[in-house]
């Protein structure tokens with residue numbers, strides 16, 4: 001089974017994807033890390049984020065490895081990732097890697113922005129995880145603080161608004177709800193309740209598949 005989890009920044013999609021993968025014993029790919037790693041490689045080589053050719057080369061050179069998550073999950077890298085992710089050729093360079101992961105025998109769980117719409121349109125179920133922008137900013141601010149970053153809520157809220165607009169407004173694989181996705185709003189759910197709600201969606205899909 002391929003499970004596609006999409007949604008905006010800090011909606012809780014990664015947490016849900018990880019928990020589902022663990023529970024179902026499936027491999028999990030956080031596809032946001034691919035865009036974050038592309039941006040980081042670009043910056044480390046001294047290029048500017050607006051250097052399209054260098055961004056494309058960086059995406060083409062990326063390998064699925066154990067990413068240095070501590071370096072990638074910082075506030076600046078989320079913003080940088082969303083800038084390079086708007087370049088169509090960067091996205092194309094990362095498609096095969098993601099599809100290869102999704103098509104592993106036994107299935108996989110992938111989370112991102114375009115898993116259900118572009119990478120794995122055949123995935124079942126597709127879950128679109130969302131939450132109010134204020135809840136997402138609160139969660140991200142807490143997360144960044146726990147990672148040792150000095151952050152202020154207002155700045156994180158502004159970051160998230162900017163990123164939502166860029167990710168939804170771009171021409172290439174914009175963030176949007178797939179027609180056949182189930183929307184899961186986690187604004188009022190804690191981590192455990194959000195996981196249980198997602199698991200119920202997966203179980204309903206499995207039941208429908210075995211019935212039909």
Ligand SMILES: Nc1ncnc2c1ncn2[C@@H]1O[C@H](COP(=O)(O)OP(=O)(O)O)[C@@H](O)[C@H]1O
Pocket residue numbers: 007008009010011012013014015016139140142143186189190191192194
């Ligand atoms: N339902 C929830 N309630 C409160 N905090 C949550 C919830 N889901 C996730 N979090 C926390 O919010 C932060 C962002 O979650 P994450 O799963 O990384 O989001 P995303 O992958 O959508 O960016 C993490 O610190 C995570 O522990």
Ligand SMILES: Nc1ccn([C@@H]2O[C@H](COP(=O)(O)OP(=O)(O)O)[C@@H](O)[C@H]2O)c(=O)n1
Pocket residue numbers: 007008009010011014031032033035036078081082083085086111112113114115163167
């Ligand atoms: N499948 C994906 C995953 C991430 N991205 C981009 O990468 C950025 C960082 O993604 P992420 O999932 O790590 O970010 P968070 O949702 O964790 O904040 C997003 O803002 C998107 O612009 C994408 O375009 N497509």
